[in-house]
Amino acid sequence: MIFLLALLPALGLAIFNSHVQYENQKAHSRESALRVVRLLKGAHTQIIDDAKSLVKSMAQFPPFRDQAAQRCNFLRKSFPQMFQRFSDIALAAPDGNILCSTGNIDRVAMLGSTPFFSELLTRRDVGTGAYRFDPMLASPYVLIGAPVLSRENDVDAILLATLDFSAFEALQLTAQLSSDSVIFVFDSSGLFLARYPDPEGWEGTNRITKAAIFHAVQSSLADEGTLDLLGADGVPRLFAYTKLRKAPGQTVYLATGVPVALAYANARQDIVADLITYGGLLLLVLLIAWAAVQALVSRKLRRLVQSAGRLQAGELGARTGMQGAGDEIGKLAAAFDAMADSMESRILELQRHGNEMRDLKEMSDAMQVCATQDEVLAIVRQFALRLFPDQPGALYLTHASGDFFELRTHWHEPVVNSEFLPQDCWAARRGKVYRVDAASNQPRCHHVHTPPPINYMCVPLMAQGEMLGILHLENDQAARLADEQPVAMAFAEHTALTLANLRLRDKLHVQAMRDGLTGLLNRRFMEESLLRETRHARRNHSQIAIIMIDIDHFKRFNDTFGHAAGDALLRAIGKMLQEAMRGSDLACRYGGEEFTVILPGTPLQAAATIAEKLRESTQSMEVAMEGQALGKITISLGVACFPEHGDTYEAVLHAADLALMHAKQTRNRVVKYAQDELEIRRQTQRR
Numbered sequence: 288m289i290f291l292l293a294l295l296p297a298l299g300l301a302i303f304n305s306h307v308q309y310e311n312q313k314a315h316s317r318e319s320a321l322r323v324v325r326l327l328k329g330a331h332t333q334i335i336d337d338a339k340s341l342v343k344s345m346a347q348f349p350p351f352r353d354q355a356a357q358r359c360n361f362l363r364k365s366f367p368q369m370f371q372r373f374s375d376i377a378l379a380a381p382d383g384n385i386l387c388s389t390g391n392i393d394r395v396a397m398l399g400s401t402p403f404f405s406e407l408l409t410r411r412d413v414g415t416g417a418y419r420f421d422p423m424l425a426s427p428y429v430l431i432g433a434p435v436l437s438r439e440n441d442v443d444a445i446l447l448a449t450l451d452f453s454a455f456e457a458l459q460l461t462a463q464l465s466s467d468s469v470i471f472v473f474d475s476s477g478l479f480l481a482r483y484p485d486p487e488g489w490e491g492t493n494r495i496t497k498a499a500i501f502h503a504v505q506s507s508l509a510d511e512g513t514l515d516l517l518g519a520d521g522v523p524r525l526f527a528y529t530k531l532r533k534a535p536g537q538t539v540y541l542a543t544g545v546p547v548a549l550a551y552a553n554a555r556q557d558i559v560a561d562l563i564t565y566g567g568l569l570l571l572v573l574l575i576a577w578a579a580v581q582a583l584v585s586r587k588l589r590r591l592v593q594s595a596g597r598l599q600a601g602e603l604g605a606r607t608g609m610q611g612a613g614d615e616i617g618k619l620a621a622a623f624d625a626m627a628d629s630m631e632s633r634i635l636e637l638q639r640h641g642n643e644m645r646d647l648k649e650m651s652d653a654m655q656v657c658a659t660q661d662e663v664l665a666i667v668r669q670f671a672l673r674l675f676p677d678q679p680g681a682l683y684l685t686h687a688s689g690d691f692f693e694l695r696t697h698w699h700e701p702v703v704n705s706e707f708l709p710q711d712c713w714a715a716r717r718g719k720v721y722r723v724d725a726a727s728n729q730p731r732c733h734h735v736h737t738p739p740p741i742n743y744m745c746v747p748l749m750a751q752g753e754m755l756g757i758l759h760l761e762n763d764q765a766a767r768l769a770d771e772q773p774v775a776m777a778f779a780e781h782t783a784l785t786l787a788n789l790r791l792r793d794k795l796h797v798q799a800m801r802d803g804l805t806g807l808l809n810r811r812f813m814e815e816s817l818l819r820e821t822r823h824a825r826r827n828h829s830q831i832a833i834i835m836i837d838i839d840h841f842k843r844f845n846d847t848f849g850h851a852a853g854d855a856l857l858r859a860i861g862k863m864l865q866e867a868m869r870g871s872d873l874a875c876r877y878g879g880e881e882f883t884v885i886l887p888g889t890p891l892q893a894a895a896t897i898a899e900k901l902r903e904s905t906q907s908m909e910v911a912m913e914g915q916a917l918g919k920i921t922i923s924l925g926v927a928c929f930p931e932h933g934d935t936y937e938a939v940l941h942a943a944d945l946a947l948m949h950a951k952q953t954r955n956r957v958v959k960y961a962q963d964e965l966e967i968r969r970q971t972q973r974r
């Protein structure tokens with residue numbers, strides 16, 4: 288807009304210049320018209336002057352001058368042939384009477400009383416009279432008179448000649464006027480003396496008085512001039528006029544009239560050409576300005592607005608892509624793109640965070656309904672794949688012994704050992720997250736295989752002050768690993784809480800499953816434990832040993848020392864068994880005076896050794912009640928092992944029971960099932 292406003296003065300100047308040129312062209316046209324009329328006047332004057340010279344020569348022609356009596360003969364016979372330019376030649380006496388004439392005498396009738404005739408006599412020189420129109424000949428003429436002087440220089444007579452001057456066609460050709468143009472002569476009385484062309488016969492009439500040119504010329508003081516007026520024929524014309532004669536009784540005007548359209552054609556063509564040129568230039572400038580505005584402003588603004596609209600509609604990737612442009616809009620676009628980048632990353636971050644929160648919540652819900660640790664581990668794996676996609680990881684749980692961590696589940700291919708000691712992991716040692724950047728020189732955990740160095744993070748699974756395991760995560764981008772630390776910690780916390788709850792529940796369950804007399808686990812719990820342990824051992828290809836124990840001659844003991852003493856003995860055996868067991872072992876009261884010991888992860892021979900120790904411990908027990916010693920007792924023990932003696936816990940339990948029965952044959956001894964299988968079978972058959 289400012290650009291266009293700046294163009295206005297230039298445009299105004301151009302139009303003003305065109306107008307000035309147009310006016311100059313018009314002035315030039317008027318000047319040309321005036322030149323033409325002057326030319327015509329010159330030609331006409333020349334004709335008159337020639338005619339006057341001729342008439343003067345005729346009057347002074349010696350034979351004519353000297354022989355007064357022969358003058359009329361001479362005039363009639365010789366002059367018409369000699370002076371054909373004159374339509375009428377007459378000889379008048381000094382008193383004005385016409386002596387003789389070659390034509391229409393009426394033309395010069397009453398000549399003696401005219402000022403013209405008097406002037407000829409006075410001046411004694413050739414002169415011209417008024418311009419007149421001969422209605423008979425339909426022709427304008429001018430009377431020329433010259434005195435015929437005698438040898439004494441007296442005026443003998445006056446030679447008169449009438450000169451027709453309607454030959455404007457020749458003048459028109461001389462002036463090179465167009466056929467639409469008119470040349471005309473009129474006098475101050477309004478007489479239309481001559482007109483070329485004259486198709487309507489205006490010559491001899493006074494129709495000129497109805498034309499504006501007549502009145503304009505009359506009122507003008509100038510001898511010549513130009514006027515733009517409506518002609519008598521209704522055509523607007525450029526008139527140029529000049530005075531042919533200025534006499535007291537008659538002023539004669541010669542005028543030309545060129546149609547305005549023709550007269551100013553050049554001027555109009557020039558201004559039209561100028562206007563077309565300026566218009567074209569203006570259009571070109573406007574086009575260039577428009578294109579420049581489009582290129583510089585509109586297109587960029589449109590792109591910016593479009594990008595904003597797309598962003599508003601939720602298209603996070605919408606960008607202007609105009610950061611390269613160095614102008615103000617380019618800077619605005621760069622700022623917009625930077626803002627969109629920031630917004631997109633924040634929104635994506637929020638979305639990611641929201642997804643993580645949703646996944647964690649879902650995981651927590653799923654874990655709440657887990658009945659077993661294995662179910663928890665399955666959930667851990669499922670959600671680890673979702674929360675840490677494409678990243679290797681593993682979950683270790685503290686072994687029941689509390690001595691080491693064992694790999695319980697993993698995803699993708701983490702570079703870790705299947706088990707490790709607490710001192711091999713910095714997270715386990717410090718009790719808090721330990722994150723390692725591959726590029727750093729931080730100490731590595733021993734359970735992580737290196738080289739090559741990797742970015743990894745170990746997160747302890749802490750619950751109620753107890754470390755239940757380690758969550759291990761790897762990532763090829765250290766920054767991403769750092770970003771995910773809060774999620775990993777929440778993940779570990781949920782898992783740890785769930786595991787702790789499960790263990791607490793199991794503990795309560797165990798307490799509900801204890802035998803009231805001995806405090807050992809009861810038979811029902813033992814069977815549940817055996818079921819769980821055999822499943823685990825089956826998966827891990829590990830072994831479970833079962834020791835069945837029976838007190839020898841317990842009935843006799845009861846009978847000898849009383850039932851209360853029998854109870855005391857049962858409590859003493861239970862205490863001894865509990866003290867002898869490791870954390871992962873289970874000591875149960877199977878029923879009556881029978882006990883069962885379950886040893887997870889223990890092979891047959893090791894279990895037999897433990898059984899032998901139990902036997903020896905019992906044998907060396909000092910059982911007393913109320914200060915009274917109750918004597919020595921012994922126990923018999925049968926040992927069997929999963930899976931070599933049965934693929935179910937019932938089968939192994941039965942095998943251990945068979946081994947016990949075999950031990951009972953002689954009492955106070957340990958029998959391994961496999962070792963004496965044939966004998967046991969025999970005994971069984973015998974029973």
Ligand SMILES: Nc1nc2c(ncn2[C@@H]2O[C@H](COP(=O)(O)OP(=O)(O)OP(=O)(O)O)[C@@H](O)[C@H]2O)c(=O)[nH]1
Pocket residue numbers: 837838839840841842843845849850851852853854857879880951
């Ligand atoms: N005091 C006491 N006695 C019990 C309890 N439960 C079972 N008994 C007794 O334990 C005895 C078991 O006797 P038996 O099955 O003949 O076994 P035993 O006398 O040890 O003989 P062997 O096993 O062959 O050495 C029975 O007399 C039961 O009454 C208990 O809770 N308290």
